[in-house]
Amino acid sequence: MQHTHESINKALEEGLLTKVTKPTRYTGGEYNQVKKDWADVDVSMAFGFPDVYEVGMSHLGLRILYHLINEQPRMVMERVFAPWVDMEKEMRARELPLFSLESRRPLTDFDVVGFTLQYEMSYTNILNMLDLAGIPLKSIDRSDDAPLIMAGGPCAVNPEPLADFVDLVVLGEGEEVLPRILQTIAQFKQAGRWRTGSGTRGREELLVTLAQIPGVYVPAFYQSEYDEKGLFRGTKPNRPDVPARISKQIVADLDKAYFPTKSLVPFMDVVHDRVMLEVLRGCSRSCRFCQAGSIYRPVRERSMETLKKQAAELVKTTGYDEIALTSLSTADYTCVEPLIQSLIATHQEQKVGVSLPSLRVDAFSVNLAKEVQKVRKTGLTFAPEAGTQRLRDVINKGVTEKNLMETVESAFANGWTGLKLYFMIGLPTEIEEDLEGIAQLAERVVYRGTGILREKGIKKSVKVTVSTSSFVPKPQTPFQWEPQARIEELEEKQAYLKKRLKDRRINYNWHDAKVSFMEAVLAKGDRRIGDVLYRAWQKGCTFDGWSEYFHFDRWQEAFAEANIDPEYYAYRTIRYDEPLPWDHLDFGVQRQYLVREHKKALEESLTHDCRLDSCSGCGVCPTLGVSLDLRGEKHVPNSNRI
């Protein structure tokens, strides 16, 4: 049966929605939702988030692009999320296609379906969503007038495992390039060159035209080569009219960049249910494992005036009672103290609080948290990342044990009784001493905390949560050449810590090493991984990021059937002179810089933050023609971290 928005609507209202948990995942209708008359638009896009509603609605990028595109008079953007397993079952039983929340149209009605790549473990959900929408999974199998399947977001740094499935990839920030892409598509349609309903053959021509827009990558126009031993040899254009390298696009002036003054207000609880104020983009602290630190450079801040205005408008248009200052490292914002004070003073009357999502390890951050605490209690989380000074120097996490202990003392002295500490295990050069360091650090925090609480006469017991994730080597980082620790090895390290962290006051949790292994394979994979993804999806893999739905055995079968050795991708030390599957995608950070940083890591030598010291020569500013943009009147380093 050919479904329309009327038939989908009928199916939902007459029975389907009563069968599923949390029906508001699928109903839309949130305050500030934009519903347009399709007769008045030239081009339509569905923003696909390959995870469940409450995860997707917490994503700031979706909120920015949704309102940006919908403010364009002749463009429409609607939303679609991965239906939860109960909904998928009901939809498949009724042969109901995947639909958008706003108009309840099937996805095949849209000109573009764009997926955001936030996390490698959501890739099978993209395949599943295409299948639910009745869109052929592989680009090559799509008819001329099928929607264009687009991808973007942080994992677009290496989209090669998805090369068979997506028609175009957008590298970098979408605010400027996405309207341009949609405008080009609208012009093609208006000129009768695509989707006219009379069998036009415009798809390829349109993709060639789109490939001329800086930041747009069309995988089908490039060819990957491998040698007789199966080693990756490089990716090159297979036609003369597309660029050899594609460069990420960024917004040069964040203060002038578009930011919505209205925001969708979900009905059900979502992960981040508050006003999200983006204070800055990028981070130049240069932690050597961190991909975000590489790909969002350079640091660009918004001015206090702009942020105050945005906060006031958003509180008014959403009714939220909390403003979160979000960024990769909000404590680094040069105006963070005056901004927090001003926001609290302005909004205290309405009982609107301010929150900081993550904190750096230093006393300055505790002071900020104290300010914020005046209105609402928030938990404190610190990320020392490694257990010894030696290893922290390897990863360029410049924090010292002295910093950490001062921070912790200040936190306990200021009324906190519980803390969370994040570490990474399996980092390059890690030895037993480093693991022991994690345990000892956690114990010292507990002893110091207990002492302080006792001095203050507080009866409550200290609670310290230690979380370890496993190191995943990621593209465009100095550690991209490093092998990942084997699953068995990571599990041994976790067992060691489990045994060491027996104190009742310490709670230890860890990430599944098998998931980390899959993350490494998908993060560094080449186009051959596409076959594995397809087979894993056929075997029923979806929601791999949810532990209850992660089936490693299915993935292993998929690797075996595709005749792909996943260890080649995760465990191999890559030589500097080897070509990499993401070499044709330019994120601005230069290869020589990454090599230099990698060598410095092995020498346990530190690299300074270019905001506080001289330029570290990563190459982003000259390559992209932009520069560091700080808004503080006089920039005083607010941290004594190095």
Place this chain on the structure above:
Amino acid sequence: MKSMYRIRIAFSKQDPVRWLSHLDTQKAFERALRRAEIPLAFSEGFNPHPKIAFASALAVGIVSLGEYADIELAEDMAPETVKEKLQQAMPEGFGVRAVKKVPQGTQALMAAVNRAQYRVRVPLTKEIEDGMVKAALDKSLAEEAWLVEREGKKGRSTKDIRGGIYQLSGHIVEGHLVLEMVVQTGSEGNVRPEEVLEIVVRTGSLPVDIERIRILRLGLFVAKGDRLMTPLEVI
């Protein structure tokens, strides 16, 4: 501290917000009141929250034309102003029907409301006469006990709901069985309209597609003797 200013809001809840849970509805109200810039009174303590009390929880998926909430204000505001501002700030599907001041000393909304009126509609799977519906109703109402199974926190339990049925009628409209009822709700006990439908359908062996049941709550009432008064009429 008891606030000086309390207002009672009568509202409806239709598509698409009929899918909101009770908790979601409370949150939606809180945010709409903030957007409308209605001066809310907050609770004391570390995590201050606005003082909003709903008459009764409405199950997910049920459309209602008669819901009520009491809200405490930090300062006086004319009911018409509240009505107008709030309606503009509410998500699509919520209708603000009336707003009235609540005098000091009025009984709490949740304690006062004890009756609910429903209309239940379900498609028939084959044509039947009106007389068959009447017979089913008569036979059901003649039973002394209406036993229903309920899933609770302590597992399954059996309950007799017959005493909570105050009015019940039924007829056929365009191939649908339609029941209208006034039943008990609130702290003394709660009768669910789908349970009433199930009993009538089972007793009279009526051919319906129970999966496609639609429930409409017509209103909530305060029973005073034989009279039913709306929560706005009692103040």
